[in-house]
Amino acid sequence: MYKFKRNIHLKDRSVEMWFGLTSKSRNQHSNFTLYVLTEGPDKPFSYAEPIKSGIPSKKEAERYAITYAKNLLTQLIEREKEEKKAQEGENELL
Numbered sequence: 001m002y003k004f005k006r007n008i009h010l011k012d013r014s015v016e017m018w019f020g021l022t023s024k025s026r027n028q029h030s031n032f033t034l035y036v037l038t039e040g041p042d043k044p045f046s047y048a049e050p051i052k053s054g055i056p057s058k059k060e061a062e063r064y065a066i067t068y069a070k071n072l073l074t075q076l077i078e079r080e081k082e083e084k085k086a087q088e089g090e091n092e093l094l
Contacts, residue, residue, distance in 0.1 A: 001048065003041045004062065008069040015073055019065045020048045021058065032061045036068070 002021045007014055018037035023030045032055040035048035051068055055061040 001035070002058075003037065004065075005040075006062075006066055006069065008066065008073055010070055010073045011077070013073065013077070015069070017065075017069050018046075019051075019062075021061055023058075030056065030058075032056070032058060034061045034065055034068075036065075 003018060004021070005016060005018050007016050018040055020035035020037055020041075021032055022035070023032045025031070031053070033053040034051045034055060036051055037046050037048050039046040052061075052064060055064060
């Protein structure tokens with residue numbers, strides 16, 4: 001498995017994420033599968049979670065990894081904002 005790290009920058013945050021990439025060749029065409037690693041590759045309990053398969057090139061897989069990470073980070077930021085608003089609403093009721 002080819003492993004690579006990307007620093008994802010979104011708004012005022014920066015997150016380091018690790019990805020893995022495997023390939024299968026069929027009739028001289030590569031078929032890549034992209035994974036997100038739960039921790040760095042040197043950690044003993046790191047797990048590779050599959051994200052997408054059937055990607056035709058390594059470059060496209062790396063671009064998809066960045067898009068995936070930015071979407072994930074955006075969702076986490078939005079959830080954090082919603083939870084903060086909910087907590088503030090509960091505090092006003094008390």
